[in-house]
Amino acid sequence: MRKFLLTTAALVLGVGSTDALMIAIRPAPQRAITAEAVVVGKVTAIEKDTVEAVLPFPGAKEKVTYRVAVVKIESTLAGAANLTHIKIGTQPPQPAPVPAPPGGPGVRPIRPIRPGFQAPELKEGQEMLFFLTKHPSADFYIIPNMSLPVDIKTDAGKKELEAVKKVTEVLADPMKALKSDKAETRLLAATTMVTKYRSYPDFGGEVEQAAIAADESKLILKALVEADWSNKVRPAPGADVFANPINAFYQLGLSEQDGWAQPAFPRPQPGQPPVDFNALTKEAFVKWLDGPGKDYRIKKLVPKATNK
Structure with missing residues (x-):
């Protein structure tokens, strides 16, 4: 029963892990990469009237209440071109559910899921780095649950802002x-x-795959194979730990249809140095690119077209 409840929680929260209560917020650069708009701004007003709008999930019909904040844009890092202000809708905080009483001797009460993934309630005067997605049917943006804003007045927030600027510069001109x-x-x-390219939409829905341009795909793959995949490599102090070639490789999702076969790794032997699985994976990847994968093109995930 406990496994079922946690699995259900994971599905509700949009994650694949059964340990739904221990979900970590995504790194700031990743939040920026998947956002439609990334801005630094200051909340200048909270609109008096709330707005009723459907939930942002595909096929959703249920309406919820949004409180709309007006944010003056101080700098635009991605999207929101030519805007001086932007509206952000958030759902007012909901009270935590009350757990049901025990059902009898030996029955463990169900612990409610902590409401830790709701967008924060914005207040006038806040100055933050926002990762936003346009609401599909309302005239405002929303904050995805796993893309919470960053307080740029803290030392940690300032470092995250600099990391975000690096990836938004790439997004502006990847070639x-x-x-x-x-x-x-x-x-x-x-x-x-x-x-x-390999991230699923923030609010779910069916996706399909489409190959990216061949010249861009080749440059991406070339940059990956030029990097050091060794598990002995550790980032230098202050280095961008987000740029990890082995993680990017696994995100590609190579399969037998691409001619890829997972290499067989030797078993670690007593008294011998540990097997560097990352380096061996890279070696197999390079051989694959010279053979079955020579014409491979990276595929991006896009929302599946629906017939209306």
């Missing part, structure tokens, strides 16, 4: 970044674009 003379810039561009 320029992929052709950079700096290996670290090419790797950041490659991992950024793989994450963008």
